[in-house]
Amino acid sequence: MGRKVQSKQNSRKRNSKEGNKFVQQRRKELSILVDKLLKLTTIFxxxxxxxxxxxxxxxxxxxxxxxxxxxxxxxxxKVARNHRKLNLEKYVNWLHEHGAKFEGVEISEFDGYELGLKATKDFAEGSLILTVPTKVMMTEKNANESDLGPFINVDPLLQNMPNITLSLFLLLEKSTPDSFWKPYFDVLPEKYSTVLYFTSEELQEIRPSPAFESSLKLYRNIARQYAYFYNKIHTSDIPVLKNLQDIFTFDNYR
Structure with missing residues (x-):
């Protein structure tokens, strides 16, 4: 009996060591690629x-x-599939619970466009359709007052680009099971129809358009930001960044 227990313990230790080696190897490969990406985007x-x-x-x-x-x-x-339509009722209840007011509109699915807001009655011009209180808005103030605050205070990019600050804050909160904004996160789409998700073949389709060059610039900027923050998150000693190490990926950031 004692030998069996010892054997299981040894097996777990070996698996743990192998798992750690895999993680270390993966991070080493990523670091090399990220450095290459940062240099390439910065030079251009x-x-x-x-x-x-x-x-x-x-x-x-x-x-x-x-x-x-x-x-x-x-x-x-491991990416958990989010069945956003199943979470709509909880989301709407959450909005009402925290002071949002709307009548005559509902969240509905539109062919080719996924979810959107649909009017269920006629509105006179200038009518107030909905009221959204600050409490349910994710703002830069929320980010500054969160655990992310110390990082924001020392990072020049975050201090000058609040949209990026909110991106990191959203990612951090999304990984928190009991986040106040969880009902909101649960109805977000898994991917978007922006140029950041276009393949090279799809981008070629807009090449005659002035939007083509702007699209390339946007993709390049996001790639550079990703590389910049990947290095920061994995090298800085600010505690909150350790919570971002496993969830900060290119797919999550874009």
Missing amino acids: QATQYSTVAISWEHHLQIEAIIKEIVNIENSAT
């Missing part, structure tokens, strides 16, 4: 003059690195 950002053709070639290089990063991150992260 510093270039004053470039043609659309050069921007496109550069985008393909960035996209190739991002694909490798996403493959590694997804292999180690």
Whole structure:
């Protein structure tokens, strides 16, 4: 009996060591790719003059690195599927509970557009349709007063770009099971129809448009931000950043 127990304990230790080695190897691979991504996006950002053709070639290089990063991150992260439509009632009740007021509208599904707001009656011009109290809004003030505050205070990018501050705060709160905003998170889509989710083939479709170059720039900026914050999160000694290490992925950030 004693030998069996000892054998099981030894097996668990071996599995634990192997698991740690895998995590360390994965992070090492990611770190190399992230550094490569940061250098690539930073060098191009510093270039004053470039043609659309050069921007496109550069985008393909960035996209190739991002694909490798996403493959590694997804292999180690279990993504729970969110059935957002099943959570709508809880979300609406949560809004009412905290002072939101709306009548004559409802959340409905639209073909090709997923969920949206639908009027169930006619409204006169200038009518008040809904009232949303500050309490249910996720604001920069919430982020500053949270555990993320110490990081915001020392990071120049977060101090000057509140949209990024809110992105990190949302990610942090979303990983908290008892978050105040959980009913809101539970109805968010898993992916969006922005250019950040376009394949290179889909981007090519808008190449004749002025939006093409803007789309490449947006993708490049998000890639650079991801690389910047990945390094910060994994090298800084601010306690809250340890909570972000396993959940800060490119898919989650974009």
